[in-house]
Amino acid sequence: MKRLGLVVALPALLLFASCFQLIEDVTIKQDGSGTAVFTANLSQSKSKLASIMLLDSVNGRKVPSRADVRKQLDELAQELEKINGISQVSQSVDFDKFVATVRFSFAEVDNLNSIANRIFEQMKVVPSNRSSYAYRSGSRTFSRTYVHEPKAKAEFDKLKDADKDVFKAASYTSIYRFDREVASQSNEAAKLAASRKAVMLQSSILDLINGKKNITNHIRLK
Amino acid sequence: MNRILTAACILAMTTANAQDLAQKIPADAFAVTTIQTTHFFELMSADDFNGTTLGKAIIEKASEAGLEGIHGIADFGIALDRTSYAYARLTDSVSYFSVLIPIADVGAFERHFGKEGEVTDQGSHKRIVRGGADDEAVFAWDGNMLTITVANLVDNYFNQPEVAERYGIANYNYYDYYQDNAASAADSAYAYGDVWMEADTVVMGDEVFVDSIDFEIPPPVAPDTLVWRADDSDGSSGDGNPYETYYAADQAIKSGLASAWTERQASSLFEQLPGQSILANRSYLSSLNKEALASVWIPSFEAIYTTLLPELSAFRSSTVKLFSYYGSFQAGLFADTDGFRLKSSMEVNGDMAKSFKRMYGRKLNRNFLKYMNTDDAVGFFSIAMDTKAYLEELPALMKDTYGGLFAQYEDDINLGAELASLVLDEEAIANVAQGDALFVLNGISEMEVPYISYEYDDDYNYKEVEKTKTETIPDFLFMFSSADVRLYDRVMAYVVSKGFLVEGNGVYQLANTKLPFGLFFTRKDGIVFIGTAADQFDAIATNRYQAKIDRQTKKLLTKNKVAGLLSARKLAAEIPVEQLASLDRYIAFNKMFGSMGDFHFASNGIKGNRVTGEFVAQTPEGFDNAVQYFFALVDYAMGQR
Numbered sequence: 001m002k003r004l005g006l007v008v009a010l011p012a013l014l015l016f017a018s019c020f021q022l023i024e025d026v027t028i029k030q031d032g033s034g035t036a037v038f039t040a041n042l043s044q045s046k047s048k049l050a051s052i053m054l055l056d057s058v059n060g061r062k063v064p065s066r067a068d069v070r071k072q073l074d075e076l077a078q079e080l081e082k083i084n085g086i087s088q089v090s091q092s093v094d095f096d097k098f099v100a101t102v103r104f105s106f107a108e109v110d111n112l113n114s115i116a117n118r119i120f121e122q123m124k125v126v127p128s129n130r131s132s133y134a135y136r137s138g139s140r141t142f143s144r145t146y147v148h149e150p151k152a153k154a155e156f157d158k159l160k161d162a163d164k165d166v167f168k169a170a171s172y173t174s175i176y177r178f179d180r181e182v183a184s185q186s187n188e189a190a191k192l193a194a195s196r197k198a199v200m201l202q203s204s205i206l207d208l209i210n211g212k213k214n215i216t217n218h219i220r221l222k
Numbered sequence: 223m224n225r226i227l228t229a230a231c232i233l234a235m236t237t238a239n240a241q242d243l244a245q246k247i248p249a250d251a252f253a254v255t256t257i258q259t260t261h262f263f264e265l266m267s268a269d270d271f272n273g274t275t276l277g278k279a280i281i282e283k284a285s286e287a288g289l290e291g292i293h294g295i296a297d298f299g300i301a302l303d304r305t306s307y308a309y310a311r312l313t314d315s316v317s318y319f320s321v322l323i324p325i326a327d328v329g330a331f332e333r334h335f336g337k338e339g340e341v342t343d344q345g346s347h348k349r350i351v352r353g354g355a356d357d358e359a360v361f362a363w364d365g366n367m368l369t370i371t372v373a374n375l376v377d378n379y380f381n382q383p384e385v386a387e388r389y390g391i392a393n394y395n396y397y398d399y400y401q402d403n404a405a406s407a408a409d410s411a412y413a414y415g416d417v418w419m420e421a422d423t424v425v426m427g428d429e430v431f432v433d434s435i436d437f438e439i440p441p442p443v444a445p446d447t448l449v450w451r452a453d454d455s456d457g458s459s460g461d462g463n464p465y466e467t468y469y470a471a472d473q474a475i476k477s478g479l480a481s482a483w484t485e486r487q488a489s490s491l492f493e494q495l496p497g498q499s500i501l502a503n504r505s506y507l508s509s510l511n512k513e514a515l516a517s518v519w520i521p522s523f524e525a526i527y528t529t530l531l532p533e534l535s536a537f538r539s540s541t542v543k544l545f546s547y548y549g550s551f552q553a554g555l556f557a558d559t560d561g562f563r564l565k566s567s568m569e570v571n572g573d574m575a576k577s578f579k580r581m582y583g584r585k586l587n588r589n590f591l592k593y594m595n596t597d598d599a600v601g602f603f604s605i606a607m608d609t610k611a612y613l614e615e616l617p618a619l620m621k622d623t624y625g626g627l628f629a630q631y632e633d634d635i636n637l638g639a640e641l642a643s644l645v646l647d648e649e650a651i652a653n654v655a656q657g658d659a660l661f662v663l664n665g666i667s668e669m670e671v672p673y674i675s676y677e678y679d680d681d682y683n684y685k686e687v688e689k690t691k692t693e694t695i696p697d698f699l700f701m702f703s704s705a706d707v708r709l710y711d712r713v714m715a716y717v718v719s720k721g722f723l724v725e726g727n728g729v730y731q732l733a734n735t736k737l738p739f740g741l742f743f744t745r746k747d748g749i750v751f752i753g754t755a756a757d758q759f760d761a762i763a764t765n766r767y768q769a770k771i772d773r774q775t776k777k778l779l780t781k782n783k784v785a786g787l788l789s790a791r792k793l794a795a796e797i798p799v800e801q802l803a804s805l806d807r808y809i810a811f812n813k814m815f816g817s818m819g820d821f822h823f824a825s826n827g828i829k830g831n832r833v834t835g836e837f838v839a840q841t842p843e844g845f846d847n848a849v850q851y852f853f854a855l856v857d858y859a860m861g862q863r
Contacts, residue, residue, distance in 0.1 A: 023676070023684075043674040047693055097674045097686075175682045194680035 019044040019169040022205070027177040028142055032108045032135045035088075042098040044169075049098055066095055073100060080104055083118060085111035109135035109142070140183075140221040142176060148211035156209045170205040172215075180221045187217035243322040243367055247309050248496035249503050255308040257516045263302050265515075265557055265849040268295055274853040289334045299331030300324065300368075309500075311487075315379040316480070318487050321370040328365045335361075347492040351485070358481050360488040369491050373484040375476055391475055394468035505569075509552035515849075517554035547574035549831070557848035561819055561840035567832045575831045577619065580611035582783045582827035587703045589747045590660040591779065593762060594699075596772045600796060601663045601788035604779050610652035654709055659702035660779070664755065666694050666796040669739065695739045699753035710745050729759045783827035784835075789820045791842075 021041040028034040042049060052063055064072075073091045080089045085107035093100040106112060112133040134143045156164065181196040190201040199219055207213035247254060263271070271277045272294040284292040296302060304324035311318045325331050332341075332348075340350050347364040360371045379385055386393050500506050509519040549569030556563040570578065586606040594602070671693045676684040704710060714730055717723045723730040723743070732741040742759040744751045751762060761767040778785045819840030826834065845851035 021675070041674055041676075044691065046673060047671055099674055099686075177682070193682050198682045200678070200682045 021170070022172045024172075024174045025177070026112070026133075026175070028109060028135060029179055030137065032137055033106060034109070035103065035105050036112065037101060037103040040100045042100075046098045069093060069100070073102070076102065079118060080115065083111065083114050086115070109133050140180075142178070142219045142221070144174070144176070144215065144217050144219075146208075146214055146216045148208075148214065150211070153209055153211060167206050167209065171202060172205050172208060173200065173202045174215060175200045176217075176219065178219075178221055183220045183222045185217055185219045187215070189213070189215075190217050241304060241324070241366065242501075243305065243307055243324060244501050245495060245499045246322060246367075246491050247307060247500040248311060249498040249500050250311070251309040251500050252312050253310045253518065253520045254500060254506060255516060255518050256510060256514075257306040257308070258512075258514060259301075259306060260303050261513065262515055262849065265847050266853065268302060270850070271295055271853075275857045276853065284334070291330075292334065296326075297330060298334060299327040299329070301326035313376075315376055315385075316483055317374045317376065318484070319372050319374075320487070320491065322491070323368045323370075325363060325366060325368055328363070331363065331368065344489060344492075347489070349485075349488065351481075358477075358484055360484050362488040362492065364492055367491075369488060371484055371488040371491070373480050373487065375480050380476065389475055389479065391472045392468045393472065394465055396463065396465045399463040399465065505550045509550075509554070511554050511556075513558065514554035514556050517552065520551045522548070522550060547571040557852075559841065559847050561838050562848040562852070564837040565834070566836070567834040569831055570828070570833060572831070575828055577615040578828040578833060581607055581615055583611055584608040584657050586658045586660065586779055587656075587701075587749065588780070589749055590658075590701050591771050591776065592747075592769045593701060593749075593751070593767055594660070594662050594775075595664075595768065595770045596775045597770055598664050599662050599775075599789075600665055600792045601786070602661060602775075602779075603786040604660045604782075604784070605658065606783050607657040608652070609655055609657035610648045612657060613648040613651060650706075653706040654704055656703040656705060659700070661700045662698060664697045664699060664758075666793075667697050667739075668692050669695050695754065697754050699751060699755070699758060701749045701751050703748055704745070704750045705748060707745070710750065714743070727760075728763045731756075778822060778824055781826060782824040785822065785824040787820055787822035791819070 019042075021039075021044075023037075023039040023041070025037040025039070026034060027036075053065070070093060073093055077089045077091045080086050080102075087105050087107075089102070089104040091100070091102045110133070116132075132143075132145050134145070135141070156167070175198060177198045179197070182192055182199060185192065185199055187201060189203070190199050192199055199217065201215055201217065203213045203215055208215065244256075272281065277295060280295060281292055284298075291297060301324035303326075306324065307322045309320055309322075311320070335350075342349050344362070347362045350361045351358060352361065353359045358372070360369075362369050362371070380389070380391055381393060385391075503521075505521060506519050509517055511517065547570055549571065551566070551568045553564060553566035556565065584606050586604055590604075669692070670690045672688050672690050674686050675689045677687045678684045714723065714725070718725055718730070722733060724733045725731075728744055728746075730743040732743075739754050740756055742751075742753055742756065744759055744763055746762060751759070753759060758767070775787065778787060819842040821837070821839050823835065823837040825836075839848070841848045841851045845854065
């Protein structure tokens, strides 16, 4: 959950949505470099969001304007540029569809961990979990480790019921693409593409928060 | 002759009241709740009640608890034909809460209540003490009544030095320890020169703690009955702060007091009648109504705040009373053939009454009724206030309420209030919105709304696809009286020129929005309309609106200053089937709400010195009265689980 970069960029709007999709699409080359695309799709809630964005605040919470959201995304992109190994950062937001995207290239998989750490730093969160990305070219393995964070669940439980509802129909999709075929993978819930070069895992965000589902996957390549 | 008659009347009343437990309640009681069990069982017989889910559950629980011979609510020995009471009594040091329940058959009651060895005989009554040191409840009874008494000590009272000293309470401050030690450390450092070593020994030394505490700070004075725990190292926090120890000792003293006082209060209910009972209090008597199932009476609004939030008194200036212009408050719950009715009324003083009368001086614009169709309307809400009077009275109200509450800011608040009055042009604002308005919810319509989703190919490459989903959109018409045509025209011309609105036939529509519904504006007959249905706005603009208003709605709207209604039955019919996905839920929902009556509330503003309001939940056809309907609903809901 905490890995999802866009949650940081659009937290305020997310809280007003009633349903949203998050997609993490990462392509990893043999040398460990690659590209990543993070997409937040709030279009299922667009009538509600369009109505809410006409207001200044709802239930005492400030409603961010389009300019606020654009500025946040800009700042996020600038932050990413500063991280060693990250390049070609671009972002876009479409207020007709309510879809926002951030894409960038990385020199090595470990850069993704730096991004997460930087985001946590900014949010002033000390991550106690060991969720991380790792790639070892020698053993040809890519690992996405996810450790359920009871603290996140505790925080979630503190939310008002109306705010909790936001997460009920929210989904999270991760796609990891490789330039070689996958030999094996550890997560039974993940699906292998016809070409055997991509792995997809879909989960409800609520299941992740509640620790009912684990998205940890150790993928071994041929 | 008159005197004889009066005496006879008093005698008759006293005899009639001989068993009335109200005579046990002192005249200065705060918040008295009167529960007329008699009336409840007139509306629903005890046998019928025993047959309801709740009745059955009570009997079942009693049998589970090992009580024998309980076949119905009457078998507990409680008198169902007499009134029960709950009241609070407040003193500067303690608040008592007591419940008085009439007993019909003390033998039956005692058979089921109290384990052997638990009951003590106090002579005039028997007693059981339940609960721990902090939440002790005393159950006491004789052949006539059962009382349940609890007490809460007023913390502020025991924080006063002379009171604390009297009871041996230390009120040790958590931070004193650090200050005392810092001071002594500084002293010794100064005297002996070796600053850091000395300071360390005193403040940080683990081993010498208990001794040095005993030496430096005298232990609190504890009563003999308490076990003194000063040498119990668990009692002090990790760094040697004896706060916990002092706190525990204070709490023990306080629990001892609370327990003794609760028991004394419970006994007094059996041993003596109050000098003057609540039955001598006219305000209380006026709150009683034979037809009410339950009623609540509070002698003064201010007391609610000072009781529930004693901290507020710290903010309050000594000269100004808080909310002093609000008097007693009373509410009654009625159940009759019409439905459940919750009536409330609050007394206000003369000045406030004058302000309220001015503020609610306006009547609802009768022309609103020309744009309402009660066959279609699912609900409505109306308000009739005088904006000009409201804006003029507001500064004074603000000053009185908040000026008194935040005494230290009184001047600032006064200044703010004056400034607001100077800056606002009451007349101009009142011309734009005169203060009366009507909101009509005409229904809920469904609309297909497109959204973006993704389709994945075999290699999980994805592309955006457009899907649709059904959304429910409220269909409403909002109207308010406005006398200022020029301002309306100017605002509309401006926003049209900016491209926010498009105009056609005098009807303006919000342009370029992502909203799934249209938002329309128009103005006619001194009314500004805002709504969602294009056809309604067409009809308004071309004088073709088909109005229809039933008598009840007309009365509610025109006779009240604030009114609202919601028809659960119509709303149930409006909720799209799709939103109640499963058939079970659909059927349950329609059974539950499909036959439910209307809910409405109203306040006719101020009459004399009383502001009144009522809320009514109507009984649908097929039920004798609201109580029976309520239990049928509960039975039904329980059956669904």
